Amino acid sequence: MPEPAVTTAATDIETVLREHGAMLARIAGSYESERARRDDLLQEITVAVWRALPSWRGDASLRTFAARVAHNRAIDHLAREKRAQGDELDDHHPDPDASPVQHAETQQRREDLVAAVRRLPLGQRQVVVLALEGFSQNEIGQALGLEDNTVAQRLSRARRQLQQWLQGAA
Missing domain, CATH: 1.10.1740.10 (RNA polymerase sigma factor, region 2, helix turn helix motif)
Structure with a gap:
């Protein structure tokens, strides 16, 4: 090549x-x-x-x-x-003022979120990852070649699913 x-x-x-x-x-x-x-x-x-x-x-x-x-x-x-x-992402910067218990709770919530995001269907996972990166719906659409309404629909479905899974993990 x-x-x-x-x-x-x-x-x-x-x-x-x-x-x-x-x-x-x-x-x-x-x-x-x-x-x-x-x-x-x-x-x-x-x-x-x-x-x-x-x-x-x-x-x-x-x-x-x-x-x-x-x-x-x-x-x-x-x-x-x-x-x-499966498990964790590396780009994590703990709060230096937090207690060890707060660190553990924050890390657990983070691991639960990452695991839940990985369970999403590919189309939903893609839009969620970019949304978590701070991309606007329009930018997500440009990045993935999707219409804005498709992005909005996938985000909405993914959020509902993540909320359901994460509430079940609590």
Whole structure:
């Protein structure tokens, strides 16, 4: 496969990773629970973004473009792996002022949420992960190639399902 052309300083892979690397890691974590597989997926995503950068025309933000590439790569990864999802994400920064009990409760809620998100059907999982990243419904639609009403419907269904599962875990 040919290597991509050199990109401008504003769209080089280092810039993308510096500005959006944590988001890409969380996207990988939402698809893959086992650390080694998650790291492999993140590497696949990084290479896919690097290769796709020359095709970015600025129709959507770089953040949206990177998220779309990441989700597409993750879907390809799932299709290849065909395996169930499981435990925790790595991008967690505990509150230094919280007590050990508060840390444990926060970590448990976080693990419950991540596990519940991984149980969602793929279409719902995709919109929820991007919503948790702070994407607007319009940006989610751009990233996933969906109409705004489809995004809203998937988010609504996913929220109801997550609420049901999480209330059952409490």
